[in-house]
Amino acid sequence: MSVRPGLWSLLWLCVFMAVAACSQSDDQAAVATAPPQWTDEELTVIRSLSLRNLPPLPVSASNRHADHDSAAKLGQQLFFDTRLSANGKVSCASCHQPQQDFTDGLPRGVGIAAVDRHTMSLIGVAYSPWLFWDGRADSLWRQALGPLEDGREHGGTRTRYAHVIAKHYRDAYADVFGTTAELDALKDLPPSAGPLGNLDELTAWEQMDADDRDAVNQVFANIGKAMEAYQRRLLPRPSRFDDYVEALAANEPDRANALLSPDEQHGLRLFIGAADCTHCHNGPLLSNNDFHNTAIATADEFTLGEGRLRGVHLVKQGEFSCLGTYSDAEPDDCMELRYVKDKGAELVSAFRTPTLRNVARTAPYMHHGNFSSLEQVVAHYVTAPDSVFGKSELLPLEVDADQQKQLVAFLHTLNEKPAEVADAWRASPTAAE
C-alpha cells in the first residue's frame, strides 16, 4: 500500500502513451475522449482530496469565544462595518467581498491605499495554523488586527476602534465577553492613539497609563476574537469534483463520467500524478497550508520577497500571539508556534500554499497577483523558472500543451456549487435582515 501514486500514474502514463502512439491516427487528438481507468492507489489519493474528508475545525485555543454564536454574529457585523477605518470607508469586506469568494479580483488589494500583496480568499481559512502569505499571524484573531492598524488598509488606531465598540456595540460586547469594564475605562482616552499610528497618535499612545493601554489592547484583541468567530463560519461547500468522488466511491461510473468530462478526469490524473501538484496542494482544501518557494517573488519585492523567512520572525513576537498576554491558551496549546520551523534555506522566499477551492473564480493569482489566468499558472509550473530569491522547489514538468489544458480544466471542477439554502454567513448582516 505504501506506493507513491505519482509513480504509478507515471507508469500508466507511459503505457498509455505507448498504446496511444501505436494506435495513433493522423490527428493529434491528445484531448481525451475516454476517461482514465483509476488504480487503487490513485483512488486513495483522489478520495483524500474530497470535502467529505474535511476534519472538524481545529480548536482555536487562544480564543475561548471562537465557537460562540454571539461572537460570530458580532464578528460578522464588525467585518462589514466601515466605521472601523480612518476614513469611514473601508471594511474587511472592501477587499474580502462575499460575492467574489471573499477576494477582490485585483492583483493587489486596495484599502485607503494599495497594498503589496494579493487579497486571499477566506473560505476554509480557519483550517490553517498560519495566516497571511508569509504566515506572520498564528491565529485568525491576531490576523484581523493587522489590516485594522495598517495605514494602507483600515488606517485607524486601537483607541479609535475601542471607542467605536463602546459607542455602537456596547451591548453585544457585554453579551459576548461578559464584561464592559474595559469599555468603561476608555472614557477619557484620546480619540485616536496607537503604536502604529502617525507621530501624534504614537505620542498619545505612549503618554497613556499602562492600565489604559491594557484596557484598549483587551478591546482590540476582542475585536479580533469576534472576527475570528465569524470567519470560522466561512466553510467550503461541495464542488462538482466532490460529487465525482462520491460517485466513484459509490461505484457509479456513469454518474461519475457525467459529472467530469474525460479531459477534466485526465487533468485530475495529472494533478495527482505526473504534475505532482498534490505534493503541496493536498487534503480536502488542496493545500498543506505550509510554505514553499515556487519562484513567484519578483526582484522589486525587496524584503517582502523574503516570504516565510520574515514571516516566522514576526510571528514569534508580540503580545497578540498564542503565547502572549491576550491569548486564552495554555502554553501547551500553542504547539504550532512553539515548534515552528524558524531556520533553514527553505524559508527564503517561501509563501503559503493557497487552497485551490474556487480557484477558477479568484483570479488573479499568487501572493503578488502576477498571473491573470490559470493557463499562466500552469505554464509557470511546467517551465519551473529559477527563483529570484533562494531556491525554488519546483522541477520542470513533462506535460504537453494538451495536458496543460486538461490540468486547467480540472481546476475548474473545484468551484463550489451554488448553495441550496442561502448561507447567511456569506453576506453582510444587513443583507440578511
Place this chain on the structure above:
Amino acid sequence: MNRLIPLLLALVLASVASQTLAQEQDYPNVNELPVKQSMQGVYTLAARPSLQPVRLNAMHYWVLQLTDADNAAVSNARFKIDGGMPGHGHGLPTSPAIVPGDAPGEYVLRGLRFNMSGIWELRLEIDDGDRSDKLQLLFVVEDTTGN
C-alpha cells in the same frame, strides 16, 4: 518499427519507475514503526505516534521508549533531532523537540507535522552522559484520509 520505439521507451521508463516503487515499499509505514537500533547498537528505540493513523498536515507527538543493549530503560538522555524528505532535499516543516516523559526511559517527541506524502527521515543524536550514538528512522507517510 517506428511505432515500436515509443513502446520500448515506455517499457524502459516503466521498469525504472517500478524500481523506485520497490524502494518506497522497503520502508515501514509511520503507523507501524518497528523498534530500531542506533548505529553502533548502543540504544534501541520504540516509537508510537499519538495519532493513529498519522494524518498529513496534523500536528501530533510520538511517545518514545529508549533502552540500552541490556534492555534497561535509559533515562536522562539528551537528544538532537533533525530530518526531512531525503528524496526532495528538504527538511522538516517544524522544529520538533524531545522532552522526558513520565516513565523511566520514556520521552515525548513533540511538534511533528508531515506536510507531504512520501518517504520521511528523522535523525537523532542521543547522549545520556555515559554513552552516545546516532539513530536514523526512515518511514513512509501517506494521505489515507480517503480510506
